Amino acid sequence: MALLEVDNIRTAYGLSKVLFGISLTVEPGEVVALVGRNGVGKTTTMRSIMGLAPPQQGSVRWMDREITRLPVYHVAKLGIGYVPEDRRIFPELTVWENLDIARLPPIGGAKGDGWSEEQVFELFPDLKDIQSRKGGVLSGGQQQMLTIARSLMGNPKLLLLDEPSEGLAPIIVETLRDRIHLLKTGGLSIILAEQNLEFVLYLSDRIHILEKGAIQYTGTPADLRANPDIQSKYLTL
Amino acid sequence: MPPIEGKTMSMLANPTFLFYQFMNSISLGMNIFIIAAGLSLILGVLRVINFAHGAFFMVGAYVCWSTVTYLDGATGSFWLGVAAAAVVLGVVAFVIERGLLHYLYGREHLTQLLFTFAIVLVVGDLAKMIWGTDQYNVPYPHGLSGAVNFGFALYPAYPLLLCAIGVVVAVGMWLVLSKTRWGRIIRAATQDREMLSALGMNVPLVYTGVFVIGSALAGLGGALAAPRVAVSPGMDATIIIECFIVVIIGGLGSLWGSFLGALALGFVTMFGTVIFPDWELVLAYVLMLGILLWRPWGLFGVSEEESH
Numbered sequence: 001m002a003l004l005e006v007d008n009i010r011t012a013y014g015l016s017k018v019l020f021g022i023s024l025t026v027e028p029g030e031v032v033a034l035v036g037r038n039g040v041g042k043t044t045t046m047r048s049i050m051g052l053a054p055p056q057q058g059s060v061r062w063m064d065r066e067i068t069r070l071p072v073y074h075v076a077k078l079g080i081g082y083v084p085e086d087r088r089i090f091p092e093l094t095v096w097e098n099l100d101i102a103r104l105p106p107i108g109g110a111k112g113d114g115w116s117e118e119q120v121f122e123l124f125p126d127l128k129d130i131q132s133r134k135g136g137v138l139s140g141g142q143q144q145m146l147t148i149a150r151s152l153m154g155n156p157k158l159l160l161l162d163e164p165s166e167g168l169a170p171i172i173v174e175t176l177r178d179r180i181h182l183l184k185t186g187g188l189s190i191i192l193a194e195q196n197l198e199f200v201l202y203l204s205d206r207i208h209i210l211e212k213g214a215i216q217y218t219g220t221p222a223d224l225r226a227n228p229d230i231q232s233k234y235l236t237l
Numbered sequence: 238m239p240p241i242e243g244k245t246m247s248m249l250a251n252p253t254f255l256f257y258q259f260m261n262s263i264s265l266g267m268n269i270f271i272i273a274a275g276l277s278l279i280l281g282v283l284r285v286i287n288f289a290h291g292a293f294f295m296v297g298a299y300v301c302w303s304t305v306t307y308l309d310g311a312t313g314s315f316w317l318g319v320a321a322a323a324v325v326l327g328v329v330a331f332v333i334e335r336g337l338l339h340y341l342y343g344r345e346h347l348t349q350l351l352f353t354f355a356i357v358l359v360v361g362d363l364a365k366m367i368w369g370t371d372q373y374n375v376p377y378p379h380g381l382s383g384a385v386n387f388g389f390a391l392y393p394a395y396p397l398l399l400c401a402i403g404v405v406v407a408v409g410m411w412l413v414l415s416k417t418r419w420g421r422i423i424r425a426a427t428q429d430r431e432m433l434s435a436l437g438m439n440v441p442l443v444y445t446g447v448f449v450i451g452s453a454l455a456g457l458g459g460a461l462a463a464p465r466v467a468v469s470p471g472m473d474a475t476i477i478i479e480c481f482i483v484v485i486i487g488g489l490g491s492l493w494g495s496f497l498g499a500l501a502l503g504f505v506t507m508f509g510t511v512i513f514p515d516w517e518l519v520l521a522y523v524l525m526l527g528i529l530l531w532r533p534w535g536l537f538g539v540s541e542e543e544s545h
């Protein structure tokens with residue numbers, strides 16, 4: 001049984017239609033990538049799953065349960081974590097406070113189980129030293145680490161990671177990639193939206209290429225590596 | 238403005254009188270602060286300008302008067318009235334928020350504004366039906382009708398206590414907002430409610446809680462003001478203007494800003510009445526204008542650009 005099943009969703013912002021029937025599944029422990037140029041609907045797909053932009057048609061099923069019209073906070077509590085592309089750190093809260101408010105008990109677990117800030121700091125040691133700094137003054141790399149760390153505090157089973165490498169220096173992108181890989185090895189499922197193809201090829205099990213709000217191609221990293229035509233058709237500028 | 242009269246000058250040269258006015262300013266400021274703090278909290282989190290806050294203040298004063306009257310002024314009846322005022326307004330706020338306001342968050346500001354204005358009219362009329370149009374006086378609570386001897390001057394005990402209660406409320410709110418998880422969540426809600434909900438927080442419930450607490454503060458402030466003022470219809474109009482001045486001076490949603498703003502308003506009102514009688518309310522606006530020219534976002538406010 002798939003963890004997440006997105007079935008033919010159509011989403012619009014007001015009158016402007018953005019998604020034209022997206023379907024995808026995520027198995028436990030799997031990393032599924034959404035790639036494609038700017039504005040093809042990667043973020044909107046994630047926002048639809050999260051309930052931030054509920055689809056007009058189609059359904060989202062999570063662990064065999066319909067979650068399409070659930071309030072956002074409810075979806076989060078069921079174990080879906082969201083790392084938005086603009087990071088959305090609370091600027092007036094310290095690093096530690098940003099983590100503290102995101103604390104949720106794991107599904108079926110007690111309050112003390114799951115991620116603690118100590119464990120989060122082991123994964124992202126840089127954050128430990130800046131615990132008491134305000135979120136608003138962090139560098140881009142620190143903010144990205146904090147956004148991921150914050151979502152881990154909610155003990156998700158699935159992470160929606162929207163363009164984590166965007167705007168970061170290559171060396172930081174590499175560190176980030178390794179940390180995300182660690183999370184994957186730990187059994188976390190991830191939907192990863194990215195423009196950085198190397199990042200995607202390294203981390204994903206399956207890749208969906210989007211264009212104009214629909215999936216145009218699906219394959220494994222090996223498939224995509226072997227197919228430069230597809231790459232140039234959908235991914236290069 | 239009219240020239241300062243010789244009589245006023247000699248009053249201001251009298252240290253006892255100065256001390257008295259100084260204490261009166263703080264006492265008035267602290268009373269206003271308790272009420273404005275609630276308005277500021279609601280504005281910061283819900284982004285709703287609640288015109289009904291003044292009406293809640295008025296009902297708080299009436300509830301206190303009714304409690305004291307019903308219990309025949311028995312010892313402790315005043316404090317029971319204070320507690321009752323906070324609880325009654327908390328319940329009223331809960332019903333209004335869950336029943337009506339709740340459905341208006343997605344709407345434009347004007348709709349919300351008109352809604353809270355409608356609440357002002359409804360609550361005002363209900364208050365007239367329940368309490369009539371008479372003026373009531375609430376006596377100072379037992380044991381607090383005397384004065385405290387400072388050595389060089391006497392000062393009445395009740396307004397002195399009011400100063401202390403204001404500080405306790407300010408420090409208490411600061412502790413809750415900065416040192417507890419619920420406080421952190423409330424601060425996060427002022428910054429990015431959508432992200433907060435994506436982290437699993439039931440933001441509408443946070444809103445209800447904040448509206449209830451903020452309104453209870455209005456009720457508390459009204460009850461505490463009851464012995465200082467004539468409890469009567471129309472007392473809601475003055476206080477809501479004063480609260481808005483305080484919140485604007487202090488910076489929207491800032492606790493310590495409201496604290497300083499309320500003190501400033503207390504001083505301007507108390508000394509203004511002496512130095513420029515008849516100009517009292519004008520002075521409050523002059524104070525606001527002056528501070529806004531100096532700091533357009535208020536004492537502790539941040540501009541929209543800075544905060545993003």
Ligand SMILES: Nc1ncnc2c1ncn2[C@@H]1O[C@H](COP(=O)(O)OP(=O)(O)OP(=O)(O)O)[C@@H](O)[C@H]1O
Nearest residue numbers: 013016018036037038039040041042043044045085
């Ligand atoms: N809030 C909104 N209101 C109206 N249109 C929107 C809104 N958000 C996105 N869109 C439009 O929807 C389309 C898809 O946007 P989306 O953000 O999902 O794309 P994306 O693949 O994430 O792009 P990017 O790589 O730039 O992040 C775009 O044409 C965009 O202009």
Ligand SMILES: [Mg+2]
Nearest residue numbers: 042043044085
């Ligand atoms: Mg995007």
